[in-house]
Amino acid sequence: MDPVAEARVMAALEAVDAAYSVLADTCTDGVGPAFRMAVAVRLEAAARHHMGLSYRVAGEICDPPDGPAKRGVKARLARELRVNRSEVDRRAKLAARVRGRRVGLGSDALPPELPRLAKALREGLVGEAHIVEVCKALDALPRWVSPVQKSWAEKKLVRHATKQDPAFVAVVGKALDAMLNPDGVFDDRDRQARRAVTMGRQGPDGMSKISGYLTPEARAYFEAISAAVRPGYHVPDTEQTAVDATTDIRTPGQRRHDALVWGMRTALESGNLGAHRGIAVMVIARTTVQDLEQAARAVADQSVPMPPPATTGGGSWLPMRELIAMAAQGAMPYLAVFDGHSERPLYLARGQRLATADHRIICYARDRGCTRPGCTVPGYGCEVHHAPAWVPDGPGDADKLFFACGPDNRAEAVGDYETTVTAEGRLGWSDGTGPPEVNRIHHPEELLAEDDP
């Protein structure tokens, strides 16, 4: 506790609020363009000061200088700020790079990893996009670049960041890379550190953008499979492996896409991928008998409308036409069919059944993802949570099993949340500050049905 500092901070925040009110309430219709430009500059500088302070506070919350961090503090911060959990992680990570760390109260702070960026942030001289470019350029340098060279690179980048726009800083980053690593020498650990595949959000047309960096090994596999999908070979929607090459009008990019599909489907069908949380690795597609029957008729009869898409265990949607096509491929290790009324699974096609498989499938049907209100983790990322209290030797009643992601499952286990089964058979969560609530984020139809106050 430091009452003097607390009083100073509160007084300053009150003054900021008061200033915002004045700014918002003052008409600027007649101030003229030069004044307006000066105001824009001041507001941008203020926003940057603000951001620097937000990073500092986020860093101190996640790693307090005056005591150990409380459990679940990042999740709590995300809830309080109404920002995505990944945003809190991002801020905490950056804060850790620009903060001096104290090992104990009263001890001297160790210098931050990026001291010049820290200073520019504190002085409100750089914006979010500047920070991204500075970090991107520094992180692109290979491991063998010496600390002295890295420090010099940081100095150059930050100096330009305080004077130029982010695009300019990106150019400086490229120049530094060319100068410090002219031959593009990276060792295996550099490559492993950079490997990543990013899958963008599913668009309204159902398509997803992917990007990333493949290791030489990953590229070798992809090249080998892509090479086999040469013109005429492995054309989708054909029975035979090869067709006349002259009738194959796919672009090289389309063939690479088909190679990826073929490789992944072959791996799934092989049954060699083992188990994921108790059931064989497979695509879980959730649909109802009613929709499936209608889709089967719609494929044959154009006058029958296609029912709404199926939902996957990853939280994406899969058009029924494609689902039927996947089922028609012969091997179908990946379809879970539910009765539309009871939401009980009727049929789990060819999936390897382990003792708990059916319970998990029921969770896919009812919960679709983590049940903690506001949590976006889809079914594939969830553990089965036993509610209210599970007796290891007791009956494995599926009505007492619910989806929860790992962090939320553990947070409940240590008492951060209390869970109860609601009258509608869903799992309600409370952190003690209000009544239990259910998670509607995996049930968009419920989100839209909620009444506005």
Ligand SMILES: [Zn+2]
């Ligand atoms: Zn969760």
